Amino acid sequence: MTLDDDVKKVFLETFPALSESDFEWGKTQKDYENWDSFAQLNLITLAEAKFEITFSDDEITSIFSAKNLLECIKSHR
């Protein structure tokens, strides 16, 4: 599995109602009905656990899309 696949999986697990066909890297927070502050917390927690990293506060507030999340994770590698 590539890093892209792993990040996509984290995204789909955080938003169980989101189907794979609806997933887009560039879709932003406002495009998701369920992406509230708690979903953001779940997304960050799951990503940190999965990739064994810790995001800084600045990084957390800069993640608005799957693409942002992927880039943020790449920067820790």
Add this chain to the structure above:
Amino acid sequence: MNTIADFLNNSYRIHPDKIAIIDNNSKLTYSELHEEVNNFSSFLNKFPKNSVVSLLFANTHEFVISYLGTINSGCIAHLIPIGISQKNLMDQISSAKPKLVLSSENYFSKIAEIESENIEKLRFSEVKKTSYQDRKPQPSDYAYLIYTSGTTSSPKGVPVTHSNCVFTTANIVRTLQYSQDDIDVLPLSLSHSFGLGCLHTSFYVGSTLIIHKTIEITQILDSIKNYNASTLAAIPSTLSKIVSNGFDDSSNTLSNLRLIITNSTFLPPETTKKLKKILKNGKVATYYGLTEASRSTFMIFDGDNNIESVGKSSDGISLKLISNNDESTIGEIWIKGHNVIGNYWSDEHTKENIIDGWLKTGDLGRIDDDGYLYILGRVDDLINISGEKVYPQEIERVVKVLTGIDDVVASPMKHDVFGEVVKLFVKKSAEYDISKTDILTHCIKNLERFKVPAKIEFVEDFPRTDYGKIKRFMLK
């Protein structure tokens, strides 16, 4: 029967030659136990009636003789758990003010450090028979003193009267239909209210009690098989281990039991269902109670409904829920009845916790339309996430169903935005390596978003009280 002393005396009169107690292949008949107890009581004649005698023993016939001998002599048995820390031991001794501290040989080093000229310290083997004087206790006398575990605060001394105890024991016998034909397997500490209640029950009906020092599953199963036991009393984690796949033939061994009784610590519904399936004609039951108000409710799992409930209040016991919000169906559980203590050992605790005979339990509960009580957690343990009150036990129950979880605690963690969020402490089981991702994914699927843990920490074990309960306040 009016006092605990009557339990043994009565059963001895009815069937003196019957085996009363089995402790690691050593057996005592009711006649032998009666004689040993009277011998022990005679030694205590030198102390005034209602003196405190502190007992530090593992589950052995020495404990049973010392406990019943103390009761029989009109003294108060202060029961000390064997896992007690030296500091807590000194605190309890300082509060209980015993005339005598007694232990088995292997725990004597613990009590040897007690420094007081007014306290005698002895090994069980040093107790010598003198001439016996009949000094029976009265129903209103204190029978035993147990210090609560202090999962949320400092331990409180709980003195239980003979009257409290006779009421509770009769209640257990009536509800769970114990009889002299029973053979009861008991892998529970006798210094704890659950185990002690089972001991009272056996002697009340004159059954045979098999006590275990540890919760070794193979030994428990061997006892059930070898003695053709009819009842098993065990904590939920023991039962969950028994029905896990690791023990060959456990289903066959358990199948003929007529009763499995556990206590109000959460019993996973899956375990209940497995046990019910295993038992041919037997029943699975649980109860809700505290040392201060033993066996206040009972739940016999007859059908698949109310499987997470601890049942309805017993006859002669009233429950009510007290909440700051009049419309809330959830509140702190208050209990009133003959099983409830009249006071704590210290007046300060009495004023705080007992109001007009109602015991404030500190437990949060919900009662459904049919009167079934559900325990939601402790008042002090609530997690406040952006104004939403979250019960840690709700999260823990969701996580506990996962394979690979030995134990779990949900605790509040400070958060800049939400005030508090959930932090999860997980003790993994040795057999399966579960990941944080597995746990989080499961939580996301099964909990509302705000209840999903924001952090998970794996721990080797939890800080525990002398009774083995997790000290939640130390994880906050």
